Amino acid sequence: DGGITQSPKYLFRKEGQNVTLSCEQNLNHDAMYWYRQDPGQGLRLIYYSQIVNDFQKGDIAEGYSVSREKKESFPLTVTSAQKNPTAFYLCASSQYGLGTGELFFGEGSRLTVL
Amino acid sequence: AQSVSQHNHHVILSEAASLELGCNYSYGGTVNLFWYVQYPGQHLQLLLKYFSGDPLVKGIKGFEAEFIKSKFSFNLRKPSVQWSDTAEYFCAVMTNRDDKIIFGKGTRLHILP
Numbered sequence: 001d002g003g004i005t006q007s008p009k010y011l012f013r014k015e016g017q018n019v020t021l022s023c024e025q026n027l028n029h030d031a032m033y034w035y036r037q038d039p040g041q042g043l044r045l046i047y048y049s050q051i052v053n054d055f056q057k058g059d060i061a062e063g064y065s066v067s068r069e070k071k072e073s074f075p076l077t078v079t080s081a082q083k084n085p086t087a088f089y090l091c092a093s094s095q096y097g098l099g100t101g102e103l104f105f106g107e108g109s110r111l112t113v114l
Numbered sequence: 115a116q117s118v119s120q121h122n123h124h125v126i127l128s129e130a131a132s133l134e135l136g137c138n139y140s141y142g143g144t145v146n147l148f149w150y151v152q153y154p155g156q157h158l159q160l161l162l163k164y165f166s167g168d169p170l171v172k173g174i175k176g177f178e179a180e181f182i183k184s185k186f187s188f189n190l191r192k193p194s195v196q197w198s199d200t201a202e203y204f205c206a207v208m209t210n211r212d213d214k215i216i217f218g219k220g221t222r223l224h225i226l227p
Contacts, residue, residue, distance in 0.1 A: 031213055040123065042204060042219035043158075050213050058214065059115075090158070094215075102148070103206075103215060105158040 003027065006091050006106035013078075013085070013113050021076045021109045023091035030095065032074035033103065036060060037088045046089075049074055078111060086113045116141040118207050120218035127195055128226045135190040135221050137205035144210040147188040149179055150217075153201045161203070164188065175199070197227045 004025045013019045025032065031050050035043040045058030049068040063082025068074055074093075078085045088110050092103040121136035139145060149161040162173025169181040179190045188205060205218040 033215065035217070040219060042120075043217040045214060045216065048214060056212075056214075059216075092158075094213075102160050102163060103150075103158075107157060 004091055004093055004104055004106035006109050009107065009109060011109060011111045013111065015113055016080045018077055018079050019111065021078070021089055021111070023074045023076065023106060025072055025093045027093055027104060028071070029093035029104070030071070031093060032068070033092045033094070034064075034066065034074070034076045035090045035092065037090055037108070043090065046076065085111055087111060116207060116209050116216055118205050118216055118218035120205050120221050122221045123219065124222045124224070126224045126226065129197055130194050133190070133192040133195045133223070135203055135223070137188045137190065137218060138186050139188070139207040140186065141207065141209050146208040147179075147181060148206040148208070148215070149173065149177070149190050150204045150206060151201050152204070158204070161190070195225050197225045199223060200225045
């Protein structure tokens, strides 16, 4: 089945540690996105990538880093510089170039900093 | 920077009531507009979208939305809600300036049986 796979589903981290969240898609989509979802805050854009080897900061990029070495993969690293990392993280993809903008979401990864 | 505002954070309705959820965006150029829904325990999924043409768009499960350019609005409507419509609803906008898709803060809809 085509879709987006995020892993791990749940992750615990000690303060001061970096952690990487995986996002893989087999939809052959060009664009990929990372959002953070907090209660009452909706979805806030962290980073997005329209094409391999290129990505742009979203509205809350501080303390996060990404890479896009392959079309199907867009991992997100939550660094120790992120002040409040405990959140639900959503990865999404869309078909760039057709202008559809429709996003397909993964199941999410819940990160808890202890 | 563009932004999306959803007026109602939490709405409670009885079954068969009519629904209207407000959404306004701030951007003066061309936009694509979306409503996404997140049912309890499920993925976010697309409810409906507007790109161009008829400003009244119809989506899944009897939902519709009207794009009013002069008001920068894209309100979601349903004439008669069901208990299964209980979910969180997000309005989103994509501008012609970049491929960022910006979401509103969401509206939690609770339907009483």
